[in-house]
Amino acid sequence: RKEVEQDPGPFNVPEGATVAFNCTYSNSASQSFFWYRQDCRKEPKLLMSVYSSGNEDGRFTAQLNRASQYISLLIRDSKLSDSATYLCVVNKGNAGKSTFGDGTTLTVKP
Amino acid sequence: EAEVAQSPRYKITEKSQAVAFWCDPISGHATLYWYRQILGQGPELLVQFQDESVVDDSQLPKDRFSAERLKGVDSTLKIQPAELGDSAMYLCASSPQAGTSASEAFFGQGTRLTVV
Numbered sequence: 001r002k003e004v005e006q007d008p009g010p011f012n013v014p015e016g017a018t019v020a021f022n023c024t025y026s027n028s029a030s031q032s033f034f035w036y037r038q039d040c041r042k043e044p045k046l047l048m049s050v051y052s053s054g055n056e057d058g059r060f061t062a063q064l065n066r067a068s069q070y071i072s073l074l075i076r077d078s079k080l081s082d083s084a085t086y087l088c089v090v091n092k093g094n095a096g097k098s099t100f101g102d103g104t105t106l107t108v109k110p
Numbered sequence: 111e112a113e114v115a116q117s118p119r120y121k122i123t124e125k126s127q128a129v130a131f132w133c134d135p136i137s138g139h140a141t142l143y144w145y146r147q148i149l150g151q152g153p154e155l156l157v158q159f160q161d162e163s164v165v166d167d168s169q170l171p172k173d174r175f176s177a178e179r180l181k182g183v184d185s186t187l188k189i190q191p192a193e194l195g196d197s198a199m200y201l202c203a204s205s206p207q208a209g210t211s212a213s214e215a216f217f218g219q220g221t222r223l224t225v226v
Contacts, residue, residue: 004152043201043217044153087152097166098215100152 003027004090006101014109017078021104023088024070033064033071036087038103044087047073078108112136114218116202122224128190131221135184135204143215144177144187145201153201159185192225199223 006023013019025033033050048055050062050071061074071090075082088101115134123129135142140161145153156175158166161182170177174193179185189196199222203215 008150041222043219045217046215097155097158100154102150102152 001026002101003099004088004101006086006088006104008102008104010105010107012107012109013078015078015080017108018074018076019078019106020072020074021086021088021106022070022072023090023101023104024068025088025090025099026069027090027092028066028069030069030090030092032091033062034089034091034098035060035062035071035073036089036100038085038087040084044100047086075106078106080108080110082106083108112216114202114204114216116200116218116221118221119219120222120224122226123192125194125225126191128188129192129223130186130188131200131202131223133185133187133202133218135202136206136216139204139206139216140182141205141215142179142185143203143205144185145203147199147201147220149198156187189223192223194225197223197225 004025011019035047036044037047038044048057048062050064052064054063059076063072085103085105087103089098091098117132142159144156146156147153156170157177159179162179175189177187199220201220202218205215
């Protein structure tokens with residue numbers, strides 16, 4: 001079993017839809033969590049951190065469930081420009097070692 | 111806006127040849143990472159530097175891969191000899207301080223390696 005698992009998708013949704021991705025992690029000692037966005041053949045870019053209390057940035061909401069060991073990303077009112085691969089990242093601690101999931105691909109269609 | 115610079119952007123090499131990638135992190139960033147990303151997978155950490163010291167190279171195939179950051183600034187990743195399975199995107203990232211997570215890391219555009 002991989003340390004960080006994501007549903008690869010693809011998720012195909014119409015513009016304006018709400019879509020949610022989950023990411024599960026196996027190491028209960030994991031301390032910090034993030035979502036990155038990666039466009040086709042481009043480098044990953046930080047989308048948002050995931051805090052224990054949950055956090056929201058515009059149309060994006062990230063949540064953490066430590067008991068069940070998963071994090072989620074909710075995108076509301078999807079835009080065509082949201083089409084990308086979303087990578088979940090789990091960090092084990094101050095050593096900075098981060099493990100990436102394999103990503104979930106989202107395609108938003110007109 | 112400051113960027114992580116990588117070169118070359120693309121590299122095609124024959125198997126058994128040597129290949130090298132270069133990375134110049136954002137000025138002042140103490141931590142530098144090399145990742146390998148195979149198509150359809152997430153980035154996998156190969157090596158992490160704190161200034162000029164290696165702090166994690168547990169996933170680096172040391173029989174053929176080497177990495178250095180001699181002056182604690184730019185870095186080189188070398189593969190010798192290259193194998194077909196090394197075809198991937200090699201990403202460099204940097205972050206400003208010790209012990210930070212990937213959240214504060216900024217990625218370069220990567221070097222896409224094809225081994226033929």
